[in-house]
Amino acid sequence: MADFVQIDQTGTTTLPHPTLRGLGDLEKDSEQPFATSASGISQTDLPIPIDAVPDPLVVFDAEGIIRGANRLLTQLLGYNDSALIGQPVETLYPDADRAAHRSVRQTFLSRASDPMPTMHREVFARRRNGTLIPIELSMMLVPTAVGVMFTASMRDSSRHVEIEKALTEAADEADAANVAKSRFLGTMSHELRTPLNAIIGFSEMIQHETLGPLPHEKYADYVRTIGVSARHLLDLINELIDLSLIEDNSLRLKLEPSDIKEILEECRSVIEPKAHSQSLKLRLLLPTGQTAYPVDPQRLRQVVLNLLSNAIKFTDTGGTITLALSKDATGMKVQVSDTGTGIAPAVLENIFELYVRSETDRNVTAGGLGIGLHVSKRLTEAMGGNITITSTLGEGTTVTLAFPPSTAIPANER
Ligand SMILES: Nc1ncnc2c1ncn2[C@@H]1O[C@H](COP(=O)(O)OP(=O)(O)OP(=O)(O)O)[C@@H](O)[C@H]1O
Ligand SMILES: [Mg+2]
Numbered sequence: 414m415a416d417f418v419q420i421d422q423t424g425t426t427t428l429p430h431p432t433l434r435g436l437g438d439l440e441k442d443s444e445q446p447f448a449t450s451a452s453g454i455s456q457t458d459l460p461i462p463i464d465a466v467p468d469p470l471v472v473f474d475a476e477g478i479i480r481g482a483n484r485l486l487t488q489l490l491g492y493n494d495s496a497l498i499g500q501p502v503e504t505l506y507p508d509a510d511r512a513a514h515r516s517v518r519q520t521f522l523s524r525a526s527d528p529m530p531t532m533h534r535e536v537f538a539r540r541r542n543g544t545l546i547p548i549e550l551s552m553m554l555v556p557t558a559v560g561v562m563f564t565a566s567m568r569d570s571s572r573h574v575e576i577e578k579a580l581t582e583a584a585d586e587a588d589a590a591n592v593a594k595s596r597f598l599g600t601m602s603h604e605l606r607t608p609l610n611a612i613i614g615f616s617e618m619i620q621h622e623t624l625g626p627l628p629h630e631k632y633a634d635y636v637r638t639i640g641v642s643a644r645h646l647l648d649l650i651n652e653l654i655d656l657s658l659i660e661d662n663s664l665r666l667k668l669e670p671s672d673i674k675e676i677l678e679e680c681r682s683v684i685e686p687k688a689h690s691q692s693l694k695l696r697l698l699l700p701t702g703q704t705a706y707p708v709d710p711q712r713l714r715q716v717v718l719n720l721l722s723n724a725i726k727f728t729d730t731g732g733t734i735t736l737a738l739s740k741d742a743t744g745m746k747v748q749v750s751d752t753g754t755g756i757a758p759a760v761l762e763n764i765f766e767l768y769v770r771s772e773t774d775r776n777v778t779a780g781g782l783g784i785g786l787h788v789s790k791r792l793t794e795a796m797g798g799n800i801t802i803t804s805t806l807g808e809g810t811t812v813t814l815a816f817p818p819s820t821a822i823p824a825n826e827r
Pocket of ligand 2: 719722723781784785786
């Protein structure tokens with residue numbers, strides 16, 4: 414006799430029919446009407462062989478006795494076609510899991526009155542030869558004319574498990590490679606910094622003619638260039654060291670109540686000569702009253718200088734750069750805006766990610782690693798703030814550092 418499942422009008426496969434393989438004595442009830450599905454929709458008479466179900470499938474009764482199994486299931490677990498009929502369903506699980514499966518079945522049985530009770534798990538099945546195989550188990554309770562039945566599909570998930578394992582291993586390897594890369598970057602940068610400091614120190618001595626006058630006036634130019642280039646290299650190296658500390662999660666900040674106005678004034682005076690040399694207008698807008706906030710002053714200075722040097726780098730002669738501080742009930746805001754080239758929307762989307770830069774001619778000539786904004790974001794967040802950027806191509810860019818109201822500062826000093 415053919416083995417059949419029934420498909421109800423909702424498309425749900427149910428197995429109420431006594432013609433299931435191995436239902437044995439129950440076959441005499443085969444004339445009984447099909448059960449009504451939990452949704453109340455009566456089932457159409459669409460007999461489909463159980464072997465047509467595209468997943469390994471086993472059917473068992475409330476006592477856990479196997480009443481049917483399709484060929485995909487017997488093949489998967491290495492049994493002959495009818496060998497499983499009449500066996501406890503726990504035969505299909507590893508010895509150690511059998512008691513747990515039995516109790517899950519009991520609990521599941523208590524949900525018989527729920528509409529369409531189903532359950533999904535990732536478990537191990539046991540093959541006839543004793544080997545284990547990971548499966549995705551989906552169980553369903555089906556009220557039938559001959560009592561409650563369970564249908565359980567057992568999909569082989571070994572491929573998933575393998576892929577997951579490979580992905581985890583790849584991620585672990587990538588993490589290890591990343592840590593090694595940051596360590597290398599950190600160590601190498603430290604090594605480079607020492608000779609560079611000597612170059613900067615001695616070039617300054619020569620520039621100031623500490624031990625006597627330079628024999629040729631051209632030497633004065635050369636030594637100035639040596640000093641400027643070495644300082645530029647030092648900035649890059651310091652940026653790389655910060656990056657390696659940030660990527661390693663070993664950057665430590667020292668937050669202390671600081672006057673933000675004072676920090677911004679210092680930044681202005683550092684950057685002013687550069688702005689003037691490029692004929693840019695530099696404005697500083699400060700509020701009246703207290704502007705104390707717990708930050709790491711050196712790090713806030715670093716972030717603001719990063720933003721100001723970007724503004725200078727990407728603004729044409731005659732443009733304006735504004736550094737502004739404001740405070741209200743929502744906290745304190747530092748803004749750096751410019752009337753420069755702006756950033757294309759597609760680049761703006763990921764602008765805080767490492768190494769992201771606009772591919773413009775200006776960027777090629779101006780140089781840079783694409784680290785500044787990423788480091789600025791991480792530093793700002795480490796100080797409890799957040800950083801956002803708005804930009805319009807051809808009109809300019811505004812970067813905002815927002816710090817929430819601080820409870821670490823006495824109310825009368827905020
Ligand atoms: N004010 C700005 N105006 C226009 N484009 C900007 C501005 N600030 C940043 N950008 C764009 O964002 C990119 C990333 O900036 P970021 O500061 O991270 O790197 P960088 O300045 O290129 O190099 P560096 O690591 O030396 O700072 C820049 O290359 C530029 O394309
Ligand atoms: Mg930059």
